Amino acid sequence: MRYFFEVAYNGTNYHGWQIQQNATTVQQLIEEAFAVILRAEIPIMGSGRTDTGVHCSQQYFHADLPEDIPVNNLQYKLNSYLPPDISINAILHVSEDAHARFSALSRSYEYRITLRKNPFLQNMSYFHPKSLDITTMNEAASLLIGKQDFECFSKVKTDVNNFVCDITEAQWVVEGDMLIFHITANRFLRGMVRAIVGTLLNVGKGKLRTEAFKKIIESKDRKKAGASAPAAGLFLTAVKYPREIFPE
Template sequence: MRYFFEVAYNGTNYHGWQIQQNATTIQQLIEEALSVILRTKIPIMGSGRTDTGVHCSQQYFHADLPENAAISNLRYKLNSFLPPDISINSICKVTDDAHARFTALSRSYEYRITQCKDPFLQNMSYFYPKSLDITTMNEAASLLVGKQDFESFSKVKTDVNNFVCDITEAQWVEKGDLLIFHITANRFLRGMVRAIVGTLLMVGKGKLRKEDFKKIIESKDRKEAGAAAPAAGLFLTAVKYPREIFP
């Protein structure tokens, strides 16, 4: 029987989501916990991959569990087994063909910048004290919305068939001392959000014009875009699915 698990984590101490050799990852620890609790090997499939140091307030993975698995207290057992910086927030049954990655309709990320030094936001935001033109950054960000090729913001070594994404939201919002970039799309390329943020910061500093940002998108050349913003400010915040997969 297939189940969706909702997970949140502080990514500071991990080498991202996906299992890797000689590195501790979120997927690895969850698979180990499930396999110990259910006394059989349980592979899981995540809705996507996050890089080293990236955080997550909502992600999903699916797993096929034995019919005799005790679901009622599985969340409690998992959270008791997992370290404090990883939390299973819900477990729900889905249709057998539901897939955490391929069935997802959209993903949303936030990139959080603080312009005032705050020790309580260390590793949870990017401290960037320089003056920024938020209005111009939002004008440039609006050029991202729509279905287009975003190869300019993708890591060079990637195994995707194409670089086309459909972005439905891209906006900077000021919230107290935080400057937060909200972005939602049907899919994201490797390193895409951090590359976009790094390039928009160049716009905010006056090093690039809105017209330059448009040309960077059209170039389909990663070398034309700015350096990637640090991982610590990035959060995966939401993954949406069609209602029909939840019986």
């Protein structure tokens, strides 16, 4: 039977989600937990990848479990085995053709910037004490909305067939001493959000005009966009799926 597992993690100590050689990842530790608890190799498929140091408040992965395995206390057992910075928050029975990656309708990220030094937000935000023109940053961010080619914000070496994404939300919001960038799309390219944030910060610092930001998108050239913002400020916050994949 196929299940979706909702997972959250602090990515500070990990080389991202996906299993890699000679590096500790979130997927690796979860699969190891399954092997110990269920005494079986259970491969899992995540809703997407996160890079080294990136955090996640909501992500999903799917796994196929034998029908004779009880899941009523599996969440408790997994959380007891996993380290404190990884948490399984829900286990949901789904249709057999549901896919954590390909069935997703949208994904949402937040990039969190602290405008005031805060030791309790170390590794959980990007400290940027200099003033930023947030109004102009939002004007530039509005140019991201819609279905467009975003190759200019993608890592150069990637295996995707195209660079078209449909962005439905892109805006900066001030919350106390925090500046938070909210972005939602049907899909994201590798390194895309951090590249967008880094380029928008150049707008906020007056180094780049809104018109120039538009031309960067049109150029499809990663070299013309800004440097990627640090990983610590990035959070995957939501993944949405069609209701039909969840049997009643």
